[in-house]
Amino acid sequence: MPEGDTIYRLADRLRRALAGQAIIEVKSAVAEIREGHLLGSTVVDVGSRGKNLLIGFSNGLTLHSHLMMHGAWHLYARGERWRMPSFRLRLALSTETTEAVCFGAPIVRLLRTDRLDADPRLRALGPDLLSDGFDAEEALRRLSADPDRPIADALLDQHAVAGIGNVLKSEILFLAKLDPRTKVGAIEAAALRGVLDVAREVITRTVARGRGGRFVLPGRVTRVTSQSMLGRGGELWVYERRGERCLACATPIEMIRQADARSTYFCPACQRG
Template sequence: MPEGDTIFRAARALNRALAGRTITGFHSAYPLLTRFNDDHPLTGQTVQSVESRGKWVLMHFSGGAKLVTHMLMNGSWHIYKPGEKWRAPGSAARIVIETADYVAVGFNVPLAEMHTADSLRRERRIPAAKGDLLNADFDTETAVARILAEADGELGDVLLRQRVMAGVGNVFKSEVCFMTGLYPFRKVGTLTEAQVREIVDVARKQLAANVMEDSGDRIVTWRGVGRRTTRSSAPSESLWVYGRAGEPCRKCATPIEQRMQGKDARVTFWCPNCQR
């Protein structure tokens, strides 16, 4: 499943392509979206902005509606010039938004809903801006308090709870625990407030480091490099522990271990020496 950095980059590219432009066509394979467009035509409206909230993409229209999508495992947004050949079959297109300059296509998007400002505030699945690690309005104090409130939860599992702190996925979960030297299976109630603050700080810095670019206002949909948490430029040394079970720790050479964690049985990686 894409993590917060991937969704942030997708939303940023969509925003650069669509923000301020007039919609010339809207099509969807989903009856509820089609019905909404029939009742409240999006054609003629402008896209005000596109943002990410954790693992959700939010597209705001001038008429007040907000298209909210979640990629889960296989969904993706593509951006094309009008008439450009799509890189995925048309049968996989779930949402198509056309403007004079660009066409945005949501392929295999499994979750798509229309919201108003009021319904969006009431929707518990979608994080508020201040709960998103990559949002300029992120509230550190609230995140720290929410983590501390999960005293009975295991640290690695709590970091995946988007209502607690949005944007961390399975890769960053293991990487943040390693970089803070914390055992991912320990109870949150055993942590000090200082340790929790460090967790939040490291998580925010690591996600931010993976959305940096030097492209100005150009539309960038693929950076050509993978996710990175180490300072090494070598592709084979980009992560500390994730996906490295049995390999030597990059700090102490102890073999990295892995184990399933949480009710969703998500795999967690850690160094048994650095994270006792």
């Protein structure tokens, strides 16, 4: 599933392609969305909230899409052949030069822009790690609401804090030196705040550089390993590295299944607390 940083960068690409442009053709496989809803309107803005993509139009409507596991947005030059079969089409929007096509997304719907904050699905989202006005207090309150839950599961709960997916979850907990099975209620407030600080830094850096490239937080890694140990281009600290040696302490990385059978990778030596 795409993580918050992926959707944030997707929003950025769509914004650069579509903002200020008028929609001159609409192809819809969504029963509730007809061509007339969007034809002739101009794209005002494209943004994200957690893993939700929002495209705002000049007619006061906003297109909300969520890609879940298998959805995608593609950008094409107008008239270019799609790289995905047309039966997977959900919605295609054309400007004079560009066609933005949404394939396979389970959620594609139109909302009134002035009612976005009242929408149950969007309102239920926790504070967005990539939002300028990130509300850490609210995120801490929501994370702590279920004290018996392991921290790894809590971080994936988009109703607590929006934007973290399965890859970043493992990386964040490694950098925070926290055992993924630790119950939220057993983590001191300052340490939990520290986890959020790491999460914001990691997701912000991921947006800046794109996926790939290991996250190095100043002061958090005490031992620097040789380049030859980095492996796989030095991408990630623990994710999908089960059985390989920890890049900080050389202990074999372990993998466990947590809620919904989601995999969690961690170093049993570095992540004790």
